[in-house]
């Protein structure tokens with residue numbers, strides 16, 4: 081299949097597992113299958129405090145969604161519904177098996193998150209979109225047979241379009257967008273369908289009269305410069321036109337995630353430091369959620385007024401929440417200033433490490449969030 085330039089378009093498949101955590105729970109307990117199933121991150125504060133992590137489609141028909149408070153899900157759902165605590169270890173093992181299966185079909189595979197992967201299958205199917213569709217059917221069949229999992233697959237000339245195609249075809253779906261149909265496929269879609277365009281940006285675009293990807297694609301990047309900067313603007317315009325040609329690069333699991341700040345003044349006041357670190361902690365936890373990874377270790381990194389670096393670390397023994405992390409950081413800082421009576425701290429940081437690989441190569445058996 082040749083395009084005008086004489087360069088054969090690539091063939092990219094994007095695989096997203098349906099209602100992943102809840103689906104794995106259904107596989108473990110077939111009696112749950114026709115009931116609302118809600119997988120929850122309990123904060124431990126009260127019997128229903130915390131948020132919903134994943135809901136099966138029965139639960140969604142009652143208005144339950146990932147991210148809503150558990151207490152709200154309890155009010156929305158009938159009493160026969162199953163509320164289950166997250167079991168990251170289990171999902172991580174399923175994810176690994178999925179990625180191993182997908183790797184068999186890929187020239188290159190990129191693990192995007194615990195339940196998503198993009199695959200360059202150009203060579204594998206000889207650039208042929210009909211063969212790509214057959215391959216996708218085979219993947220779906222084997223996932224079902226060997227793992228009991230349903231998934232949705234989008235196929236397109238690039239990763240972004242393949243992801244959008246998958247997003248629009250959930251659950252248990254499949255959508256092939258051949259190169260000549262990319263523009264017409266994207267054009268009528270709402271700008272928010274583009275990965276990375278949230279409510280806020282969509283509102284700003286609406287202010288410029290841009291609601292659809294077709295309108296965005298026709299914009300000069302300069303018109304968006306004020307809103308998002310020129311670099312992001314030209315990225316968005318190209319993405320909306322279906323012209324991004326991102327290389328699907330394999331990448332290993334993340335090793336660490338950290339943020340460091342310079343304090344407003346040198347201090348040894350733990351509460352003051354914690355107050356200033358709070359936004360960084362929120363950002364780090366958000367990042368882990370986005371990547372669907374979980375850390376086993378949390379550490380602090382401080383630089384003293386005479387520029388000495390000091391680190392401390394501990395293992396997180398329980399589900400990660402901002403409360404548990406905040407407490408761990410408080411304890412480490414309190415011990416540190418107690419150990420060093422003259423210390424004054426100039427910079428302070430937080431570091432997460434020891435990530436559970438989402439579909440990666442290692443198996444971790446000592447992650448404790450699963451244990452009640």
Ligand code: DCP
Pocket residue numbers: 096097098099100101102132133134135146147195250251369372
């Ligand atoms: N997840 C979470 N909290 C969120 C969003 C997701 O803990 N706010 C977890 C649970 C999900 C998994 O990540 O099962 C994958 O996220 P998806 O957004 O792909 O959601 P699902 O797989 O649950 O549903 P869908 O069928 O819509 O893909």
Ligand code: CA
Pocket residue numbers: 096097098099100195
């Ligand atoms: Ca999913």
Ligand code: CA
Pocket residue numbers: 096097193195196
């Ligand atoms: Ca997903």
